[in-house]
Amino acid sequence: MDLMDLRYLSVAVETGSFSNAAQSLGVKPSTISRRIVRLEDELGVTILERGSFGIRLTAAGRQVMVRVRQALDSLDSVREVGKSSGAGMTGHVRLGVRMPPIGGPLQSLLSAWRNQHPDVVLTLHELNDHQLSVALTERSLDIALVTTHALRRGANSIAVYREPLVAALPLGHILAAYESLTWALLRDHTVLAQGWDDSHSAREFYASLLGEGVKFSSHPASKQSVMALVGAGFGITLAAQSEAEVVFPGVVYRPILEEDAWVQIELAWRPTTEDAAVGRFVAFMRDEARSRNLL
Template identity: 45%
Template sequence: MLPPIGKRFQKMLSDWRKKYPDIRIVFHELGDESLRAALFRRHVDVIFFAPDQEPDAVESLPFYSENLLLALSSTHSLRDRESLTRHELRNETFLLQDWGHDYSIKSRYIDILGKDVTFESHPAGKQSVFALVSAGYGVTLAVQSQAERGFPGVIFRPFRGDTPQLPIRLGWDANREDPIAGRFVAFIRDFVREH
């Protein structure tokens, strides 16, 4: 789950709070595989995830999509480029979040960048990864809303050519009946139609 900092996510959370002020939302920031496991163990009611492969029991609907950008140190040798190609990044170390043995984030990076990239995993949140990027330990990918918020010592550049997207879906256990989760799914479905 990405931190919900994008305008669309914030609007949804605000609208939900206004409509259902007595129903609390608790976030679990994990990789997609871990989120799915938490859903099936009934530790969470719904998940927001980036689809790669969907198990049959996860029902889902599209929520939104964000552009992916490159995050690099403001002192990086490529800092003056307006945009970057995948070829220009071939010698870079990509820092990524990795909680335990959930390889969903690494898998997504490989889909975007190819297999000939060096990865370094960190069991940490995106803010900690940005701190490492700022210090020059490597580069990473970021969603547009993270770039809009900025981070000290980090600059963001688009890919040249096709801009990779990160689609976000709302998922729930199709075999589980829960009135609050059902209400949330219906709320999201209506929110997506209206916005």
């Protein structure tokens, strides 16, 4: 059974004649008549009465048309799903992050994405740099937001936004009396950093800014846990400005007046990724970053 035969039959019934259906479909009336006769022969039932009045459904034809309309509606639904998925308007994006999407600009970007793509499911995975790289390679993640210094080879990436760095200090710390700080003032104090056996990019990044001779204390823990240690007086740390929007007991923040006191966030994905929703997410983040001048 040819689906086009069902389409011809449906249009003929809706328009009331073969000539009207032919005009609507851009074919000859004889083509429609022939295809419907073939359908009737295949089903072994007369679907249409033909006469000077045009065409009308037989009793059996009315029963057939119920199923025909159901079949065509189902086919149209499949087409719509295909178009929507192919355009990236539906689907699933598994997004990996190094830092929680707190404050601007990332929270604002994700909010705008959600408003424009409500039918795309976004799942957030918070991992360290090494885990993000492995997850992209193994395809358990579609895409990841990482700092520039943590980018690994083999991934495509675009810069999305840049954030100022601030110093997080224990309340009552000697440096808390300053309105702003410099690398020279910070490097004489114990600096807490996130660090795992296979991922020390944060400490390496901090060292590139603070210079040699800094005493680091690495912790395989979340940024929130590191901030808790700062509040407990174990040392100081660096944070993106958006992270400073979160209040931690016993922690105060101070700006750093240095030209290189910033961190750049990039969107990374595997070059072989073909998922339409992921492609749309990349394009959205790129275009939004440009329109908002986030770099």
